[in-house]
Amino acid sequence: MYRYDEFDARFVKQRVEQYRGQVARRLSGEMTEDEFKPLRLQNGLYLQLHAYMLRVAIPYGTLNAVQMRKLAHIARTYDRGYGHFTTRQNIQYNWPKLEDSADILDALAEVEMHAIQTSGNCIRNTTADAYAGAAADEIEDPRVWCEIIRQWSTLHPEFAFLPRKFKIAVTGAAQDRAAIRVHDIGLAIKRNEAGEIGFEVLVGGGQGRTPMIAKKIRDFLPKDYLLSYLEAILRVYNMLGRRDNKYKARIKILVHETGTEELTRMIEEEWEALRRVTSIDIPPEEVKRIEAYFAPPAFETLADTNVAFEAKRFEDKAFAQWVRHNVKPHRVPGYVSVDISLKPVGGIPGDATDAQMDLIADLTDCYALESEIRVTHQQNLVLPHVKQSDLYALWQALAAAELATPNSGLISDIIACPGLDYCGLANARSIPVSQAISNRFADLEQQAHIGPLELKISGCINACGHHHVGHIGILGVDRKGEEHYQLTLGGRPDNEAAIGKITGPGFSADGIVDAVETVVRTYLNIRLSEAEPFIDCLSRVGADPFKERLYGEKAA
Amino acid sequence: MALIKNGTLAADIWHRYDDDTPLQADIPALVSLERWQAEREDILASTADIGVVLRADQHPDAITGDLPRLQVVALEFPAFTDGRAYSYARLLRERLGFEGEIRAIGNVLRDQYLFMQRTGFDAFEVKDGVTTRAFLAAIEEVDLYYQASADTAQTIWQRRHTTEDASAAAA
Numbered sequence: 248m249y250r251y252d253e254f255d256a257r258f259v260k261q262r263v264e265q266y267r268g269q270v271a272r273r274l275s276g277e278m279t280e281d282e283f284k285p286l287r288l289q290n291g292l293y294l295q296l297h298a299y300m301l302r303v304a305i306p307y308g309t310l311n312a313v314q315m316r317k318l319a320h321i322a323r324t325y326d327r328g329y330g331h332f333t334t335r336q337n338i339q340y341n342w343p344k345l346e347d348s349a350d351i352l353d354a355l356a357e358v359e360m361h362a363i364q365t366s367g368n369c370i371r372n373t374t375a376d377a378y379a380g381a382a383a384d385e386i387e388d389p390r391v392w393c394e395i396i397r398q399w400s401t402l403h404p405e406f407a408f409l410p411r412k413f414k415i416a417v418t419g420a421a422q423d424r425a426a427i428r429v430h431d432i433g434l435a436i437k438r439n440e441a442g443e444i445g446f447e448v449l450v451g452g453g454q455g456r457t458p459m460i461a462k463k464i465r466d467f468l469p470k471d472y473l474l475s476y477l478e479a480i481l482r483v484y485n486m487l488g489r490r491d492n493k494y495k496a497r498i499k500i501l502v503h504e505t506g507t508e509e510l511t512r513m514i515e516e517e518w519e520a521l522r523r524v525t526s527i528d529i530p531p532e533e534v535k536r537i538e539a540y541f542a543p544p545a546f547e548t549l550a551d552t553n554v555a556f557e558a559k560r561f562e563d564k565a566f567a568q569w570v571r572h573n574v575k576p577h578r579v580p581g582y583v584s585v586d587i588s589l590k591p592v593g594g595i596p597g598d599a600t601d602a603q604m605d606l607i608a609d610l611t612d613c614y615a616l617e618s619e620i621r622v623t624h625q626q627n628l629v630l631p632h633v634k635q636s637d638l639y640a641l642w643q644a645l646a647a648a649e650l651a652t653p654n655s656g657l658i659s660d661i662i663a664c665p666g667l668d669y670c671g672l673a674n675a676r677s678i679p680v681s682q683a684i685s686n687r688f689a690d691l692e693q694q695a696h697i698g699p700l701e702l703k704i705s706g707c708i709n710a711c712g713h714h715h716v717g718h719i720g721i722l723g724v725d726r727k728g729e730e731h732y733q734l735t736l737g738g739r740p741d742n743e744a745a746i747g748k749i750t751g752p753g754f755s756a757d758g759i760v761d762a763v764e765t766v767v768r769t770y771l772n773i774r775l776s777e778a779e780p781f782i783d784c785l786s787r788v789g790a791d792p793f794k795e796r797l798y799g800e801k802a803a
Numbered sequence: 804m805a806l807i808k809n810g811t812l813a814a815d816i817w818h819r820y821d822d823d824t825p826l827q828a829d830i831p832a833l834v835s836l837e838r839w840q841a842e843r844e845d846i847l848a849s850t851a852d853i854g855v856v857l858r859a860d861q862h863p864d865a866i867t868g869d870l871p872r873l874q875v876v877a878l879e880f881p882a883f884t885d886g887r888a889y890s891y892a893r894l895l896r897e898r899l900g901f902e903g904e905i906r907a908i909g910n911v912l913r914d915q916y917l918f919m920q921r922t923g924f925d926a927f928e929v930k931d932g933v934t935t936r937a938f939l940a941a942i943e944e945v946d947l948y949y950q951a952s953a954d955t956a957q958t959i960w961q962r963r964h965t966t967e968d969a970s971a972a973a974a
């Protein structure tokens with residue numbers, strides 16, 4: 248993975264000191280809260296319902312054991328002993344004090360981390376396939392270009408005050424696991440007919456109040472031109488994106504109102520002009536330098552299957568179940584990627600205690616090549632490179648810390664935003680609903696029987712819980728002062744990205760759990776076989792059979 | 804209002820005229836785009852020193868042909884959160900080759916000076932009481948930049964390899 252050199256390190260230090268000065272000017276009253284707000288936001292500090300919240304960037308979800316230990320230390324020292332991994336592949340702390348915030352940033356800088364641009368109307372932390380460098384279907388490791396984007400976008404002087412926040416996601420694999428179609432810019436690495444590597448460029452995806460699937464504006468961009476092309480997109484957006492209404496300020500609205508064709512023309516024209524006059528693109532020797540950090544780790548030459556591992560799988564049913572759901576194929580024989588579930592039955596999705604983080608760091612040192620960890624946008628963790636032969640020992644240690652729930656991709660692997668328990672914008676609570684659903688489907692055998700099903704919950708229309716792209720989506724709304732929940736079906740974040748459709752009238756907090764169960768029972772009744780997952784069944788039969796069961800014959 | 808020009812506190816010789824006040828020959832004049840477009844010939848006849856003020860919704864394309872006659876283009880930040888003028892400044896410097904003064908006016912705050920300077924601004928209308936020292940302190944807090952912009956500062960990307968070249972040359 249990428250490591251800071253002296254320039255990166257000095258830059259982050261300078262930034263922390265600058266922020267320390269800003270906090271001091273705020274505390275002394277020299278600066279008003281209005282003036283301070285965008286500055287603290289650009290350093291990741293939000294003001295939430297009960298307290299400040301600090302969001303720490305985990306660049307494209309990649310970190311190592313040393314960094315994980317520091318995150319545990321921060322949870323223990325400055326927070327209440329836990330942290331929350333988010334759909335943006337970041338971590339959030341819910342209870343830091345303003346006075347401590349610069350010290351926390353200092354602690355992060357010690358391990359080459361920061362909170363720059365995790366908030367505010369700027370280019371946010373770039374996200375990527377959590378299995379980058381490990382997945383069998385990968386064309387090229389997307390993290391090289393994610394790191395280049397990270398450096399380019401960091402304190403970019405032209406794009407610090409965009410109309411709205413701006414999110415870029417990159418995948419290097421055939422199967423999109425980074426939800427690139429619901430980001431402001433989605434980039435898919437591809438190979439053209441001449442065998443060259445480049446990007447397919449999508450623009451204008453997003454969730455929130457007006458969910459939209461991104462439009463393709465370029466089929467193939469040679470990779471050396473990525474930054475000038477991004478700069479062209481951002482410049483057009485910065486000048487033309489709406490600033491009169493924050494709900495219409497994202498680039499998706501600009502795409503929608505201008506038309507994909509016309510906007511593409513403007514972007515291409517800007518790009519041509521940019522390339523003529525300035526040298527925005529990263530020098531090739533610098534690309535090489537960054538690439539070297541992402542060279543594959545030193546894999547051993549191993550057999551495809553490990554006998555001892557197979558034996559354990561045969562003997563120990565619980566282990567076998569975990570392997571079935573939480574262990575993913577790897578491009579190198581004898582290796583696998585391991586999902587560490589942060590979704591214990593009845594737990595809070597994405598939360599990890601300081602002790603769990605420390606343990607994961609220790610296990611990573613023992614069992615994961617290069618001590619590498621990933622954060623997924625499903626709010627779980629991944630150890631990308633693990634030997635099959637180490638799986639049993641790893642599983643035992645994870646299980647002892649409640650980190651081995653075998654539910655990856657199943658109904659209790661729920662994405663949920665913080666909701667009304669923390670968030671100042673929320674209409675309704677997300678976490679308790681998530682917990683109730685997780686408890687309702689506590690039987691892991693039953694979950695396995697139901698099969699792959701993505702359930703996602705947001706506490707308001709901002710959709711941080713990605714409900715629009717949940718196979719089953721739940722949206723908290725306010726109905727005459729009461730928490731109320733809408734149900735959507737058929738969303739998906741992958742190559743066939745789609746926005747879920749509302750089934751009908753919403754439900755109470757208890758009613759929504761029953762409604763989810765009704766949907767699942769209906770599916771079990773009508774699926775062709777276990778081999779037809781929920782989402783395929785739904786697209787075969789449509790939503791009507793589900794609506795009938797939810798609301799009675801007439802509704803459908 | 805105080806003016807920081809090329810990094811130091813400077814007297815502001817420019818007068819910002821409203822659209823109805825007659826221009827005085829000996830006073831350098833900043834006029835709105837509307838007035839400039841309506842009275843271009845009269846303005847050129849009445850004073851030698853002319854600058855145009857662009858609001859955040861006025862793109863520099865509107866004055867492309869006039870740039871040789873302008874000493875100042877003032878770009879307005881109606882609120883510091885409105886970042887359009889950063890792009891305009893870069894276009895003026897990098898695309899349109901404007902070498903006169905690009906002045907930041909409106910909601911111009913300490914923590915934006917550096918972004919402004921890097922995108923091509925060289926004059927800043929700031930709150931009264933801002934000193935040269937305070938200005939320099941603000942823009943020197945972070946002096947390492949990854950990406951190229953309208954300034955001539957070496958980027959981190961360049962410096963990394965220059966340093967290597969230097970040590971290679973020394974070896």
Ligand code: SF4
Pocket residue numbers: 664665666667670671672673674677705706707708709710711712
């Ligand atoms: S979806 Fe709404 S409630 Fe949930 S975290 Fe986002 S803003 Fe808050």
